[in-house]
Amino acid sequence: MATNGSVPTVTIRIQRFNPDADKKPYLQAFQVKAPPGKTILDALHEIKEEQDGSLTFRRSCRHAICGSCAMNVNGRHMLVCDAPLREHVDRHGVLTLRPLAYLPIIKDLVVDRTSFWEQYQRVKPWLIPPENIPEKEFRMSAEEVAALRDAEHCIMCGACYSSCQVIALTKQYIGPHALLKAFLRVLDPRDSAPAERLADLDRGDGVYRCHTIFNCIDACPKGLNPTEAIETLRKLVIKRGAFEAARAERQRRLDQPIEVVGEAPALSGGE
Ligand code: FES
Numbered sequence: 622m623a624t625n626g627s628v629p630t631v632t633i634r635i636q637r638f639n640p641d642a643d644k645k646p647y648l649q650a651f652q653v654k655a656p657p658g659k660t661i662l663d664a665l666h667e668i669k670e671e672q673d674g675s676l677t678f679r680r681s682c683r684h685a686i687c688g689s690c691a692m693n694v695n696g697r698h699m700l701v702c703d704a705p706l707r708e709h710v711d712r713h714g715v716l717t718l719r720p721l722a723y724l725p726i727i728k729d730l731v732v733d734r735t736s737f738w739e740q741y742q743r744v745k746p747w748l749i750p751p752e753n754i755p756e757k758e759f760r761m762s763a764e765e766v767a768a769l770r771d772a773e774h775c776i777m778c779g780a781c782y783s784s785c786q787v788i789a790l791t792k793q794y795i796g797p798h799a800l801l802k803a804f805l806r807v808l809d810p811r812d813s814a815p816a817e818r819l820a821d822l823d824r825g826d827g828v829y830r831c832h833t834i835f836n837c838i839d840a841c842p843k844g845l846n847p848t849e850a851i852e853t854l855r856k857l858v859i860k861r862g863a864f865e866a867a868r869a870e871r872q873r874r875l876d877q878p879i880e881v882v883g884e885a886p887a888l889s890g891g892e
Pocket residue numbers: 680681682683684685686687688689690691700701702703
């Protein structure tokens with residue numbers, strides 16, 4: 622890294638593409654200072670404000686929550702608002718930024734996520750409640766909550782999608798992002814249609830299209846495990862009828878009065 626006083630200067634090579642002016646994408650280099658704590662997103666803002674106002678990228682929360690700033694950094698997909706600049710330059714002080722892979726480029730680092738969201742919609746990511754809602758609350762065990770926690774933390778940034786080698790080969794695949802959401806609904810004890818969901822995932826573009834390459838695990842900025850969720854769905858696809866019958870029986874029992882055995886435990890140890 623070149624140094625300017627005590628603060629090093631690094632080179633960021635950014636893939637540019639303006640469909641109104643360019644025939645194909647190209648790399649453009651910018652120099653920025655890299656003090657400790659500066660993120661790649663901070664550097665993009667600095668370049669846009671001070672060097673080239675036409676640079677186009679997405680961001681919103683700046684706190685690794687909204688997922689909009691996911692892009693390709695030196696070949697790996699990540700959230701640039703959560704990526705320290707200094708940690709991602711090579712030994713020559715150079716870093717290369719490209720948009721998310723396998724999605725059409727709208728401009729510079731912004732991609733068209735239409736197919737990504739269509740696959741998400743395809744798995745019906747909303748809850749389908751039973752016809753007879755229990756009079757009291759739906760009850761879930763601690764184990765069920767723990768199993769669903771992963772899928773609930775997904776922020777739909779697209780890092781797993783653009784790291785998936787199956788997506789690279791074919792668009793005939795639902796994708797790890799949508800399958801993780803399908804897992805969330807199939808395993809949710811409040812949902813009444815797990816067999817229908819699993820039958821949909823049993824098609825040619827569903828769970829069996831995954832080649833278990835694990836790229837989605839490496840890419841996920843939240844440390845989630847879409848591959849494990851897909852493996853669980855594969856097992857449930859085979860026994861989906863019995864799985865849904867067990868779910869319905871559980872709901873029927875939830876409507877029964879709770880059987881109290883022995884004395885209820887005291888809530889506090891005081892007198
Ligand atoms: S800006 Fe929201 S996740 Fe990076």
